[in-house]
Amino acid sequence: MLKIRLKEVLKQSALPAAVFITGACVLVIETVATRALSPFFGNTIFTFSSVISVILVALSAGYYAGGKLADKRPSLKLFFGIIAASGAVLLAFYLLSVFALPFLSAALPLTTGPLISSSLLFLAPAFLLGLLSPFAVKLQSARFPEQGVGSVAGTMFFWSTLGSIGGSLLTGFVLIPHLGVDKIFTATGIILCLLGIIPFALMSKKDRRLPSAFVMVLVPAIFALSAAGQTWNGAVYAKDGLYEKIVIFDGEYEGRPARFFQQDRSSSGAMFLDSSDPTDLAYEYTKYYSLYKIFNPNAERALVIGGGAYSIPKALLAELPESVIEVAEIEPSLFGLAKEYFGLTDDNKLVNHVEDGRRLLAESNEKYDIIFGDAYHSLYSIPQHLTTLEFFELAKSRMTDGGTFIINVIGDTSPEAPSMTWSEIKTFRTVFPNSHFFASRNPDNTEAQNIIFIGVNGDKEVDFNSEEIAESGNKIIASLSEKRIDLSRVDFSEHVTLTDNYAPVEYLTSRVLKREIGAN
Numbered sequence: 446m447l448k449i450r451l452k453e454v455l456k457q458s459a460l461p462a463a464v465f466i467t468g469a470c471v472l473v474i475e476t477v478a479t480r481a482l483s484p485f486f487g488n489t490i491f492t493f494s495s496v497i498s499v500i501l502v503a504l505s506a507g508y509y510a511g512g513k514l515a516d517k518r519p520s521l522k523l524f525f526g527i528i529a530a531s532g533a534v535l536l537a538f539y540l541l542s543v544f545a546l547p548f549l550s551a552a553l554p555l556t557t558g559p560l561i562s563s564s565l566l567f568l569a570p571a572f573l574l575g576l577l578s579p580f581a582v583k584l585q586s587a588r589f590p591e592q593g594v595g596s597v598a599g600t601m602f603f604w605s606t607l608g609s610i611g612g613s614l615l616t617g618f619v620l621i622p623h624l625g626v627d628k629i630f631t632a633t634g635i636i637l638c639l640l641g642i643i644p645f646a647l648m649s650k651k652d653r654r655l656p657s658a659f660v661m662v663l664v665p666a667i668f669a670l671s672a673a674g675q676t677w678n679g680a681v682y683a684k685d686g687l688y689e690k691i692v693i694f695d696g697e698y699e700g701r702p703a704r705f706f707q708q709d710r711s712s713s714g715a716m717f718l719d720s721s722d723p724t725d726l727a728y729e730y731t732k733y734y735s736l737y738k739i740f741n742p743n744a745e746r747a748l749v750i751g752g753g754a755y756s757i758p759k760a761l762l763a764e765l766p767e768s769v770i771e772v773a774e775i776e777p778s779l780f781g782l783a784k785e786y787f788g789l790t791d792d793n794k795l796v797n798h799v800e801d802g803r804r805l806l807a808e809s810n811e812k813y814d815i816i817f818g819d820a821y822h823s824l825y826s827i828p829q830h831l832t833t834l835e836f837f838e839l840a841k842s843r844m845t846d847g848g849t850f851i852i853n854v855i856g857d858t859s860p861e862a863p864s865m866t867w868s869e870i871k872t873f874r875t876v877f878p879n880s881h882f883f884a885s886r887n888p889d890n891t892e893a894q895n896i897i898f899i900g901v902n903g904d905k906e907v908d909f910n911s912e913e914i915a916e917s918g919n920k921i922i923a924s925l926s927e928k929r930i931d932l933s934r935v936d937f938s939e940h941v942t943l944t945d946n947y948a949p950v951e952y953l954t955s956r957v958l959k960r961e962i963g964a965n
Contacts, residue, residue, distance in 0.1 A: 468608030485550035495559035507575015515583035529641025531573035536634035714754025723759035730895035744814035750802030751820030755783035773802035818852030837876040865953035
């Protein structure tokens with residue numbers, strides 16, 4: 446009797462369990478797909494919108510086709526065969542993405558590139574998974590006609606949606622923090638293969654197609670596992686962080702041996718390996734931290750938003766040994782990586798916060814003499830909430846009288862509208878009337894470059910043409926008069942003020958990239 450009941454329970458729960466697992470896999474794929482594309486197209490709204498749209502299109506088409514197919518061929522073997530095929534296709538397309546994405550990112554723009562790439566890579570596996578829910582409804586209704594089609598449909602979509610919720614939470618809270626994108630894709634594909642092939646095998650003991658099915662599953666699985674085990678070429682460290690792919694590798698910069706720090710597609714930091722001087726910074730834009738010497742040479746407390754390789758905090762600790770240097774870095778692994786790979790030493794004057802910079806400012810009661818903003822990794826990764834009027838107002842409210850806000854922005858000085866640079870400057874000047882702007886290369890160079898914003902919470906004026914500035918022993922300070930951007934030529938009425946309500950950052954940066962491509 447117990448054996449009969451167990452069989453009945455298994456009979457009733459097999460299909461709901463299958464749609465629960467496949468529903469979870471759909472959301473795992475959708476969530477991880479954005480991380481797979483981010484190193485190539487940036488962590489932008491275009492990437493998120495593209496992946497979501499492609500998955501929804503694939504599921505919609507799958508639901509429709511699945512209903513038609515189930516009416517024609519309501520077969521359990523076909524149902525589980527589709528599951529196995531979805532796993533095999535996912536593994537095969539993941540393997541394809543390893544080789545295809547570098548070429549796609551080089552050939553396609555920031556705006557449409559994620560849409561085209563996600564269509565090529567994720568449409569097919571998501572379509573196959575979309576076939577399953579209506580198929581399960583048909584099969585379960587045939588097996589238990591007394592339950593009614595409406596009740597069966599409600600049950601199946603309940604379990605499928607519940608699985609999707611579980612898959613989404615599992616991916617965000619467990620899988621991405623502890624596994625790489627490669628392992629997540631590979632494990633998901635193998636789970637789908639096993640979920641399909643084991644029942645298929647049990648129902649097809651004498652079916653000649655069984656060996657072919659195993660080959661179909663095992664070949665892409667073996668190759669995908671091999672690809673998942675590969676490390677980034679030449680890297681001393683390569684791993685998915687909580688927010689992006691983190692790669693640390695050694696090379697050469699300006700004729701000197703250097704170590705580089707990369708987040709997704711963005712080169713976010715570097716350190717010369719032949720120097721023990723923490724103020725001997727590699728990237729030119731990071732050297733502009735020294736502008737604090739003009740406005741707040743005796744600063745007692747500073748906040749750096751965006752730690753990266755911790756280049757600026759290291760330099761400040763060396764030059765201001767009695768000052769407290771706080772860092773707000775949202776990626777939890779970077780503080781430890783900076784110690785291990787970039788020479789950051791333990792210092793009780795350095796206070797590290799694993800927190801978003803804006804959130805830290807909102808929660809803090811501290812007043813800072815200097816705030817450095819270095820959280821714009823590149824044109825491919827600009828956090829919208831750190832570009833707005835409200836953010837600058839918040840930062841100003843946490844500054845001492847005479848305090849200075851130094852922020853690194855990436856853009857161009859092209860006169861064309863719309864412009865990320867001019868919109869950001871317009872927004873910044875609204876909050877900091879006493880402000881200055883410098884191009885790290887040349888203010889007349891209309892190619893994308895680092896642009897340094899200086900906002901003073903007070904009336905202190907600086908003559909950048911003075912002898913004191915020109916004869917400074919600091920090359921960055923001495924060159925300020927040549928690097929200063931002339932704002933008198935800009936009609937700011939053509940440019941928007943960025944607010945929390947309206948900040949089309951990705952669109953504006955895409956215009957910069959379009960001009961870059963056109964110029965080349």
